[in-house]
Amino acid sequence: MAVILVLDDVLDAVVLTRKILERKGHVVHCFTEEEEAIAFAGNNPVDLAILDIKLKKMSGIQVLEELKAVAPDIRAIMLTGYPTVETAKEAVELGASEYCVKPIDKWELEQKVGRVLAL
Amino acid sequence: MQPDTDRTARGFLAVYEEITRLISMVHDPKMVMELVVARLPDLLAVDAATIRLLDRNSGSFVLKAARGVSAEYLARTNIDSQEVMAALRQGVPRSTTDLESALDQESLAIIRREGVKSVLSVPVLFQQEVIGVLRLLTRETREFVDSEITFVMSLAAQMGIAITNSRIFQEMERQVHFLGELREISRLVNSTLDLDQIIGAIVDKLPEVMAVMGCTVRLLHPATNRLQLVAASGLSQSYLERGSIKGEDSIFKVLKGEPVAIYDATTDPRVDFHQAIRDEGIKSILAVPITDGSEVIGVLRLLTREHRSFSDSEISFAMAVAEEGGSAIQKARTYRQITLLFNQIEEQERFLSNILDCIRPQLLVVDRNRRVVMANRAFLLANGRSEEEVLGMEYSHFCSDGDEADSCPVDQVLASKKMATSLQQVDREGISRSYERAATPMLNGDGEVEFVIEVIRDVTAQRRLETEQARRNKLEGVVELAGTVAHEINTPLFAALGNAQLLELDLEEDEQVEEVRTIIRNLKAIADLTAKMATMTGYTTRDYVGNTRIVDLD
Secondary structure, X not given: XXXXXXXXXXXXXXXXXXXXXXXXXXXXXXXXXXXXHHHHHHHXXXXXXEEEXXXXXXXXXHXXXXXXXXXXXXXXXEEEOOOOHHHHHHHHHOOOOEEEEOOOOHHHHHHHHHHHHOO | OHHHHHHHHHHHHHHHHHHHHHHHOOOOHHHHHHHHHHXXXXXXXXXXXXXXXXXXXXXXXXXXXXXXXXXXXXXXXXXXXXXXXXXXXXXXXXXXXOOOOOOOHHHHHHHHHHOOOEEEEEEEEEOOEEEEEEEEEEOOOOOOOHHHHHHHHHHHHHHHHHHHHHHHHHHXXXXXXXXXXXXXXXXXXXXXXXXXXXHHHHHHHXXXXXXXXXXXXXXXXXXOOOEEEEEEEOOOHHHHOOOOOOOOHHHHHHHXXXXXXXXXXXXXOOOOOHHHHHHHXXXXXXXXXXXXXXXXXXXXXXXXXXXXXXXXXXXXXXHHHHHHHHHHHHHHHHHXXXXXXXXXXXXXXXXXXXXXXXXXOEEEEEEOOOEEEEEOHHXXXXXXXXXXXXXXXXXXXXXXXXOOOOOOHHHHHHHHOOOEEEEEEEXXXXXXXXXXXXXXXXXXXXXXXXXXXXXXXXXXXXXXXXXHHHHHHHHHHHHHHHHXXXXXXXXXXXXXXXXXXXXXXXXXXXXXHHHHHHHHHHHHHHHXXXXXXXXXOOOEEEEOOOOOEEEEOO
């Protein structure tokens, strides 16, 4: 069981992610606001962050950078509806373990989360 | 006494006749004088005779003929006492036996060595004017009686007439000669427009004609107005480089338009550098102005090896040559300037032509009658014609009637007097090219169109680039739109697909499960399309309905 932080600007997407991962026994904290997610990670132990690239105020890349600053051991999976080489490269450089393109399949998400947590 | 007197008179008459006969036979004044001094001593029983003629330039009596005395005697400075010379200048004869008085020591010593005891000096007159002095000398003391003096005076007058006549004759001969020479020099200097040849002809020809040793030509520089030596003959380089003569009084006078004749250039204050003049062996100088109309443009100098009194005809001749030469020099200078200007204009034309030929666009100039007056290389190459062919051709040959009405901007410029541009499409051998034609008017002083300059640029590549750029912009828009659509759809699609998959797990009835699976399959089909949209870098279109086309994502 792991503590997972999910951040997406679309509430339905975070709710879905929480449903899928809670069924796998993980503790999932959902956010649609970047500052709240970063503050949570600063004050609470988080094993994995699942971040959308396109957010409301910041990019998922910037949020990942902030999260790494407050919780260096945090692992991350990046999600995006519009993959680009630039964001993929930055995500990998900042320590993201996976870069997934939406709509990601339920089983694929479960598989990738399991693999990242096993690292 | 009567028989002696008669005998003397007969003797005088015989001498007079003899002298008259002889001098009437010659036309050379020198020969006249030589004849007189040769025959008189015997005829009048004297030891020697000398003749000196008055030099009007210097006012001194110059030895012309002598017989019976030494060169040392003849070379002495003072001819006679001041009293005797003054009397002679007044036309009064003097007979002297007392040579000891009123003479300087140097002259006395020479006279003593020569042994001269008595002298009869008579003026040589012509029309009451003293033109010379005839002196008869004896080495025995002799009192010349009045009859002898009267006779010698008559003889001197006869000689004066003969000398003057022969001088006039010689002068006329010389003038005829000068006239011929002037014609020849005039022909020479006017046969060329080469400045150096003209000046060379003067300095080469004039010394020969006037029997002088050398000649120099100095011209005032048009820009600085300073005299410059431009040619010389018969003179050494060291003499020519002796220094500036611009301060000489003779030059000053010549530049005012007056001729200057200098009998003794070795001492005359009107010239400088006396030592250089002596070293060169120059005795006399004639300087005349070189003129063009009333303007003095230079100085011509003639230099002699012997002392020389330049006659009026010689001075006139030199001035005539200098005038003729001046006119030719000025013509040559004008010609040289015109040639220089032409060369400059030609050079400018070449420069301009090179510039125009280096310009990549075609350039064409037509006059108001629509005739081509100029075309650059690019135009000639594009039209496959030579410049000779193109010049004078009608403009319509290069912008035909078959073109669109407003594609020939020259007509617009001629009508409106304002710049006009047009775009022309030309199809040749299956290749379509685009030309931008820009015509600009050249207006004359009255504001009318004199010429029209047309610049024709091949804008085919530019047009292609613009089309390509537009296509790229459109592609970028399509790609950006596809990305945006993919992004905006994929997140809700993720929520929908994920929930449908959870629902599929939660449902128990087969029919409901099958319906959810249909939903999942179609959502995945949408996901496939958005994945293609998100990764597209170009696109093709396909027909949809009617004229509408859509992007082919396959």
